[in-house]
Amino acid sequence: MDIRFEEAGLSFGKRIALQPLSLTLSERRIGVIGLNGSGKTTFARLINGLAKPTTGRVTVDGLDTSVDTDSVLGKVGFIFQSPQNQIILPVVRDDIAFGLKSRRLGKNAIDAAVDAVLDRFDVRHLADRRAHELSGGELQMAALCSVLVTGPDILILDEPTNQLDLKNRARVQSTIGRLDENVIVISHDLELVEDFERVLLFDQGCLVADGLPPEVIARYREIAL
Numbered sequence: 001m002d003i004r005f006e007e008a009g010l011s012f013g014k015r016i017a018l019q020p021l022s023l024t025l026s027e028r029r030i031g032v033i034g035l036n037g038s039g040k041t042t043f044a045r046l047i048n049g050l051a052k053p054t055t056g057r058v059t060v061d062g063l064d065t066s067v068d069t070d071s072v073l074g075k076v077g078f079i080f081q082s083p084q085n086q087i088i089l090p091v092v093r094d095d096i097a098f099g100l101k102s103r104r105l106g107k108n109a110i111d112a113a114v115d116a117v118l119d120r121f122d123v124r125h126l127a128d129r130r131a132h133e134l135s136g137g138e139l140q141m142a143a144l145c146s147v148l149v150t151g152p153d154i155l156i157l158d159e160p161t162n163q164l165d166l167k168n169r170a171r172v173q174s175t176i177g178r179l180d181e182n183v184i185v186i187s188h189d190l191e192l193v194e195d196f197e198r199v200l201l202f203d204q205g206c207l208v209a210d211g212l213p214p215e216v217i218a219r220y221r222e223i224a225l
């Protein structure tokens with residue numbers, strides 16, 4: 001993974017959501033922390049091209065997110081804060097298959113890919129469940145399968161443990177630990193990122209700390225308290 005911000009920033013009119021910043025990301029697990037409204041989601045949306053920088057540029061493995069937007073979207077999977085908004089079709093199996101629609105695969109190949117991703121996370125029992133009947137943790141796992149079935153190289157998770165009980169939180173944490181994909185996790189749950197390779201701290205639209213978890217989390221506590 002090679003994500004580069006080159007003086008990339010984003011403003012909405014006069015409101016600066018993210019001050020221009022330059023950095024390169026290549027670590028396998030990267031945490032993004034900071035107070036509400038500090039620019040975390042904006043930073044993540046710039047990586048997968050959902051948002052375009054109003055200054056500078058962002059590249060993912062050499063692809064400019066403003067130019068090669070479709071290729072970048074194929075490379076970077078995004079799991080939103082509320083997985084219920086991400087699941088489009090009523091039944092879990094159909095929703096996971098939906099991501100493969102544009103691939104021109106036959107029914108057997110699609111079924112096999114869906115079963116493989118469900119087995120990967122040991123959630124085959126959710127295949128025929130209706131998404132609106134699932135618990136928060138089950139929904140989180142279904143959303144993860146729906147994104148990973150398309151084979152992204154990089155996965156961004158926006159507050160993946162929000163609203164989860166301790167058991168499901170532990171499950172999501174161990175799932176993140178076992179993923180082969182590069183992972184960028186936005187979280188207010190500091191324990192979740194404390195064994196990551198790198199953590200970024202945002203404050204009022206600025207990147208104010210970038211390094212190993214203990215020092216960056218300590219800096220966050222200074223800002224927050």
Ligand SMILES: Nc1ncnc2c1ncn2[C@@H]1O[C@H](COP(=O)(O)OP(=O)(O)OP(=O)(O)O)[C@@H](O)[C@H]1O
Nearest residue numbers: 012015016017034035036037038039040041042043
């Ligand atoms: N579409 C938009 N139009 C105007 N302002 C926006 C827009 N999207 C974000 N902002 C502003 O940009 C700033 C950063 O927002 P962002 O969503 O990146 O914060 P965040 O750190 O992810 O917050 P939270 O922890 O609450 O999810 C906020 O002040 C927000 O109001």
